[in-house]
Amino acid sequence: xxxxxxxxxxxxxxxxxxxxxxxxxxxxxxxxxxxxxxxxxxxxxxxxxxxxxxxxxxxxxxxxxxxxxxxxxxxxxxxxxxxxxxxxxxxxxxxxxxxxxxxxxxxxxxxxxxxxxxxxxxxxxxxxxxxxxxxxxxxxxxxxxxxxxxxxxxxxxxxxxxxxxxxxxxxxxxxxxxxxxxxxxxxxxxxxxxxxxxxxxxxxxxxxxxxxxxxxxxxxxxxxxxxxxxxxxxxxxxxxxxxxxxxxxxxxxxxxxxxxxxxxxxxxxxxxxxxxxxxxxxxxxxxxxxxxxxxxxxxxxxxxxxxxxxxxxxxxxxxxxxxxxxxxxxxxxxxxxxxxxxxxxxxxxxxxxxxxxxxxxxxxxxxxxxxxxxxxxxxxxxxxxxxxxxxxxxxxxxxxxx
Amino acid sequence: xxxxxxxxxxxxxxxxxxxxxxxxxxxxxxxxxxxxxxxxxxxxxxxxxxxxxxxxxxxxxxxxxxxxxxxxxxxxxxxxxxxxxxxxxxxxxxxxxxxxxxxxxxxxxxxxxxxxxxxxxxxxxxxxxxxxxxxxxxxxxxxxxxxxxxxxxxxxxxxxxxxxxxxxxxxxxxxxxxxxxxxxxxxxxxxxxxxxxxxxxxxxxxxxxxxxxxxxxxxxxxxxxxxxxxxxxxxxxxxxxxxxxxxxxxxxxxxxxxxxxxxxxxxxxxxxxxxxxxxxxxxxxxxxxxxxxxxxxxxxxxxxxxxxxxxxxxxxxxxxxxxxxxxxxxxxxxxxxxxxxxxxxxxxxxxxxxxxxxxxxxxxxxxxxxxxxxxxxxxxxxxxxxxxxxxxxxxxxxxxxx
DNA sequence: CTGTTAGCGCGTTCAG
DNA sequence: CTGAACGCGCTAACAG
Numbered sequence: 001x002x003x004x005x006x007x008x009x010x011x012x013x014x015x016x017x018x019x020x021x022x023x024x025x026x027x028x029x030x031x032x033x034x035x036x037x038x039x040x041x042x043x044x045x046x047x048x049x050x051x052x053x054x055x056x057x058x059x060x061x062x063x064x065x066x067x068x069x070x071x072x073x074x075x076x077x078x079x080x081x082x083x084x085x086x087x088x089x090x091x092x093x094x095x096x097x098x099x100x101x102x103x104x105x106x107x108x109x110x111x112x113x114x115x116x117x118x119x120x121x122x123x124x125x126x127x128x129x130x131x132x133x134x135x136x137x138x139x140x141x142x143x144x145x146x147x148x149x150x151x152x153x154x155x156x157x158x159x160x161x162x163x164x165x166x167x168x169x170x171x172x173x174x175x176x177x178x179x180x181x182x183x184x185x186x187x188x189x190x191x192x193x194x195x196x197x198x199x200x201x202x203x204x205x206x207x208x209x210x211x212x213x214x215x216x217x218x219x220x221x222x223x224x225x226x227x228x229x230x231x232x233x234x235x236x237x238x239x240x241x242x243x244x245x246x247x248x249x250x251x252x253x254x255x256x257x258x259x260x261x262x263x264x265x266x267x268x269x270x271x272x273x274x275x276x277x278x279x280x281x282x283x284x285x286x287x288x289x290x291x292x293x294x295x296x297x298x299x300x301x302x303x304x305x306x307x308x309x310x311x312x313x314x315x316x317x318x319x320x321x322x323x324x325x326x327x328x329x330x331x332x333x334x335x336x337x338x339x340x341x342x343x344x345x346x347x348x349x350x351x352x353x354x355x356x357x358x359x360x361x362x363x364x365x366x367x368x369x370x371x372x373x374x375x376x377x378x379x380x381x382x383x384x385x386x387x388x389x390x391x392x393x394x395x396x397x398x399x400x401x402x
Numbered sequence: 403x404x405x406x407x408x409x410x411x412x413x414x415x416x417x418x419x420x421x422x423x424x425x426x427x428x429x430x431x432x433x434x435x436x437x438x439x440x441x442x443x444x445x446x447x448x449x450x451x452x453x454x455x456x457x458x459x460x461x462x463x464x465x466x467x468x469x470x471x472x473x474x475x476x477x478x479x480x481x482x483x484x485x486x487x488x489x490x491x492x493x494x495x496x497x498x499x500x501x502x503x504x505x506x507x508x509x510x511x512x513x514x515x516x517x518x519x520x521x522x523x524x525x526x527x528x529x530x531x532x533x534x535x536x537x538x539x540x541x542x543x544x545x546x547x548x549x550x551x552x553x554x555x556x557x558x559x560x561x562x563x564x565x566x567x568x569x570x571x572x573x574x575x576x577x578x579x580x581x582x583x584x585x586x587x588x589x590x591x592x593x594x595x596x597x598x599x600x601x602x603x604x605x606x607x608x609x610x611x612x613x614x615x616x617x618x619x620x621x622x623x624x625x626x627x628x629x630x631x632x633x634x635x636x637x638x639x640x641x642x643x644x645x646x647x648x649x650x651x652x653x654x655x656x657x658x659x660x661x662x663x664x665x666x667x668x669x670x671x672x673x674x675x676x677x678x679x680x681x682x683x684x685x686x687x688x689x690x691x692x693x694x695x696x697x698x699x700x701x702x703x704x705x706x707x708x709x710x711x712x713x714x715x716x717x718x719x720x721x722x723x724x725x726x727x728x729x730x731x732x733x734x735x736x737x738x739x740x741x742x743x744x745x746x747x748x749x750x751x752x753x754x755x756x757x758x759x760x761x762x763x764x765x766x767x768x769x770x771x772x773x774x775x776x777x778x779x780x781x782x783x784x785x786x787x788x789x790x791x792x793x794x795x796x797x798x799x800x801x802x803x804x
Numbered sequence: 805c806t807g808t809t810a811g812c813g814c815g816t817t818c819a820g
Numbered sequence: 821c822t823g824a825a826c827g828c829g830c831t832a833a834c835a836g
Binding site: 415416417427428430431432434435460461463464465466467468469 | 815
């Protein structure tokens with residue numbers, strides 16, 4: 001098209017302002033940096049006027065080039081689709097605002113390649129620090145960050161081989177809280193559903209804590225379920241209560257289907273509705289599954305009491321919970337919650353709507369603290385890597401109570 | 403990993419590389435810019451090695467400073483909490499990736515002051531363009547953008563007094579689609595619920611289209627509802643069907659409560675469950691409301707047929723829909739959908755879960771197109787401001803069908 | 805108090 | 821093909 005890519009109006013530079021104000025660039029620079037005390041009120045007024053007249057705005061790029069710091073920090077988010085991330089972001093933004101930082105938000109969209117690319121981009125833009133909610137990968141792609149590289153703080157999960165500050169949920173306590181809640185409410189067949197562990201520490205920790213509580217003192221756990229690449233379930237028990245771990249690889253529809261099928265068998269085996277009134281609730285005609293008395297898994301009936309087990313699902317995070325809820329609804333109809341309880345870490349907006357019990361993470365504070373840590377790091381703090389574990393809050397809803 | 407990482411994070415500069423490669427900066431620069439044809443293979447190899455050895459990464463800031471373009475564009479999002487925004491973002495990112503742009507995502511979090519601040523920040527960082535999903539404000543804060551300023555393209559809504567490309571949903575068609583769907587399915591008492599119009603064109607357009615369809619040929623609309631500052635409802639009718647507009651100011655709890663109260667009266671007045679089987683569905687004991695035969699509004703019974711009206715809510719977007727759903731569930735229990743149908747523009751993740759009918763926006767494409775427009779603008783295209791209206795897709799779910 | 809002089813890291817003539 | 825020199829917009833000494 002037009003050969004002149006030049007904008008209609010080239011933005012004014014510091015030189016323009018100096019000329020307009022009839023002075024040198026230095027005074028302008030001083031004015032911009034708030035060194036008012038060293039400027040005569042008269043000059044100051046002229047500068048002010050010139051700036052106003054030219055609609056001048058200092059070029060942060062040039063400024064950063066000279067000064068060596070551009071007040072930019074990178075915020076690498078693994079998955080913005082996860083409400084957790086957006087909430088953390090709010091905290092990050094607030095903190096940045098307070099500290100005069102400008103967050104560059106980068107969204108890896110669950111793609112390792114994106115993560116790598118953005119990280120590289122961030123360093124070429126010479127951000128002063130990075131707060132990263134990493135994908136489950138090796139430290140490889142995070143090379144430029146951390147130790148020898150630019151300051152970094154991890155969010156939600158730590159990365160193997162990378163020493164850096166980390167702030168996130170107290171996974172251990174949260175998983176215990178949830179498990180105990182389910183146990184206390186009489187559920188004795190609990191399935192912990194989680195995405196592939198890979199390198200994601202938070203998933204590992206949550207599952208480990210769950211398993212630990214389930215196995216209790218006299219652990220008689222065993223490995224079970226489908227064999228093969230990472231799928232399948234671990235099983236343990238405590239005081240007659242059964243605990244299983246199910247891996248749900250959301251990225252692979254086929255794997256999801258297989259895992260859900262296993263779950264279905266367990267639910268069907270658990271038999272009838274969980275409550276007394278439940279049967280009256282049939283929004284009939286939808287339910288695809290029969291109230292099967294099929295006892296294939298052998299876990300449906302408590303061998304001691306002879307009563308049918310009460311089954312509950314413990315989702316390791318919101319995406320998993322959503323996947324489960326959608327499936328259960330499709331299979332058991334709108335009234336699926338009468339058949340199986342659902343508890344989830346993370347508190348998505350639809351939780352209240354569907355009455356699902358959750359453990360809400362202190363997302364805002366996580367984001368805020370992360371920036372504070374990073375800021376200290378940027379300012380030169382050299383202490384050893386710190387961990388900040390914040391507690392989750394159990395929000396009991398209809399799904400798991402009565 | 404041969405050489406020791408330099409002490410104080412001192413990144414290698416082009417000069418370092420030149421020295422290391424035993425050549426001048428120019429050659430390095432050429433290498434970086436892919437002008438391989440003018441470099442002897444031998445020199446090229448040396449440069450490559452030097453870069454590798456020093457882990458050199460060009461400084462985009464300095465580069466941009468010189469070249470005048472830094473490949474940065476701003477993406478100003480009004481509310482990341484709205485899934486719509488995140489989805490649009492995906493499209494934006496994909497397009498940026500394809501075009502070699504780097505999006506700086508700024509989240510105004512519904513605060514006008516934030517919007518202003520970020521816009522200013524973006525210009526000081528000399529972004530080459532901005533794609534903005536503006537808050538409902540006057541063109542004032544968008545001054546630096548558009549006409550005389552940096553290229554901009556609007557998303558979802560246009561801004562009064564600001565001429566720029568715009569890409570978004572075909573609001574008119576979408577609202578018609580939804581309204582007709584409700585009408586066709588026998589709903590004859592339809593409430594269009596929308597956030598305050600303010601300067602948000604999309605809300606205005608949606609409501610206008612709704613009203614137009616409802617008033618049909620023989621329009622006998624009237625203004626009604628609570629008086630006062632922007633609250634209240636407009637009422638119109640078509641072929642015996644009633645159409646109301648309810649403004650829901652989500653930012654003000656008190657206003658929300660008042661508006662919802664008005665809605666409740668209408669729903670109560672509409673009387674019993676909407677379907678034949680509905681009564682059998684009572685997840686009883688929860689429903690706070692009685693199957694009131696109260697006829698206060700006078701609209702509950704069709705004066706012609708004498709039959710109770712079938713009431714439906716048409717939410718102008720997802721946040722509104724969520725607010726409505728939460729309220730309805732709290733008031734009428736888990737089975738609220740038996741009493742009132744809900745249709746929403748936007749297709750949040752919980753829609754499928756709750757069976758709410760929606761009109762899904764082509765969010766990804768909206769984002770993608772926005773960047774394409776912006777890119778053209780950046781490259782100097784000078785055509786008059788364009789509008790790109792993309793169609794929405796009706797997704798019928800249980801809520802509104804049978 | 806104020807102007808002058810160097811660069812920051814890089815791209816771009818323009819002569820070798 | 822290569823390198824020296826200049827300047828982008830701005831800040832930081834260093835003199836007046």
